[in-house]
Amino acid sequence: MSGLTFNRRGVWAIYCFEMARFKRTLLQSLVTPVISTALYFVVFGSAIGTRMSQVGGVPYAAFIVPGLIMLSLFTESLSNASFGIYFPKFVGTIYELLSAPISSSEIVLAYVGAAASKSILLGLVILGTAALFVPIHILHPLWMIAFLVLTAANFSLFGFITGIWAKNFDQLQFIPMLVITPLTFLGGAFYSIDMLPPAWRTVTLFNPVVYLISGFRWAFYGTSDVGVGISLGMTLGFFALCLALVAWIFRTGYRLKN
């Protein structure tokens, strides 16, 4: 695509429009995760934590915090970004986006940026909530932020793709329900994969979510299931994969243009 200039006003207009949508539902989008985080602490932290006091030298209740944040980050990024692009498609307002002097990368930047912004904000709120229950110290704050941003961007991009792919609301729900939730629970959000039997541990290594959670947890406590370099590599690799997919979608007009 040719681009003489960067349509920054266009990107900003979409970003503000999307953020305004989030702002309207701010209360419900923040209250739900805060309550569920609190519940996780009651159920996992207190009930299980009493039997399993420490994982790799970290108190269990503190150990699950990064996983909890990641869990919300995945689902929120996915649903925000997928809904953000699915809705215009569904009601037909996508015509305007397609007829505007804005490039595909600018569209992605605006939508994914807005969805990621919101889930990052949410991640920080959950972190704050968790800090009310357990003392949290972050060993590598910059890496923590880096993993937070990268993961939010990653899953927002992935969500954007599912939003374009989805032909109806069922399909829109399908990815988070059937793919992300199991991958997250099996991805070591609430346990260290070292606790699994060796055979399962090998299976788990094919789960990309393991790398994201492991890297994020390392940023908190300095302990990880897999090397942090591998985590970062996998995260970036996944990101590159999503970018390539988005590029293909726009080049071919897949489910966007006839």
Add this chain to the structure above:
Amino acid sequence: MPPVLSIKNLTKTYASGLCALKNINLAIDKGEIFALLGPNGAGKTTLISIVCGIVTASEGQVLAGGHDIVSGYRAARSMIGLVPQELATDTFETVWATVTLSRGLFGRRRDPGYVEKVLRDLSLWDKRNDRIMTLSGGMKRRVMIAKALAHEPEILFLDEPTAGVDVELRRDMWTMVRGLRERGVTIILTTHYIEEAEEMADRIGVISKGELILVEDKATLMKKLGKKQLTLQLLEPMGAIPAGLSRWPLALRSEGHELEYSFDAGGDRGDIPALLRTMGELGIGYKDLNTRQSSLEDIFVSLVSERAGHAGGAEARS
């Protein structure tokens, strides 16, 4: 002056295999109102959608203001505003938010004053803080027009702007269209209401089954193809046209109660007095008469059926 919009050899075949546009060539001049006239399924929306970047052409080239709509899409699209046929709005947003978004999307600097003017012109100012879903259908259509005008386009597409629209909005819309034209905006509208094309357009293109059958100045089209008819209601029914009237192309209608004389609107009208005089000499009385000019509708029907006739003939021969 080069045309503001130039369409060359444009062809569109949908994935289904349906050929919606066949080798369209069209040039639109700056500042004109062009009506694209054709029945449902003729390819009007497809043509507009390609120019606006919503549908990809199979073949051919489109230039808007000299910019190729593919390689120079930013410059081309910045010039174009579109009010699509289907009502599609950001239901949960306010009028103000959605119109502001449109302006930004097209890369324009924020200008609340201009947006206010657009909203006032379209009687939307009082509704600016209302959610779109609370508006009536007519108001929603006004919102879509406001969105299309938000970035001050030089070319405006109106796809069936008055389909299912109340009288008031229709009137407002035409006032708006005339106002825009005065400012030099080029307007391309599609319609299958012939009166609309007749009333508004400077030039008319007739499209049928993906082919642009003809493009003509409205006046020329009317002159060229318009027929006038004089119908005389006879006092006494006639069994056949008397030989004394054979100079005129006449036909008997209503079982001989009416005599119909067809002539070209641009042709010699002097024939009518001669006809009436001769009838008087022959003692043929009439109690009433009326003349009728063929509308675009008649022209259109005859054009399309003529082509259908050709196609049928070709099939029959092969």
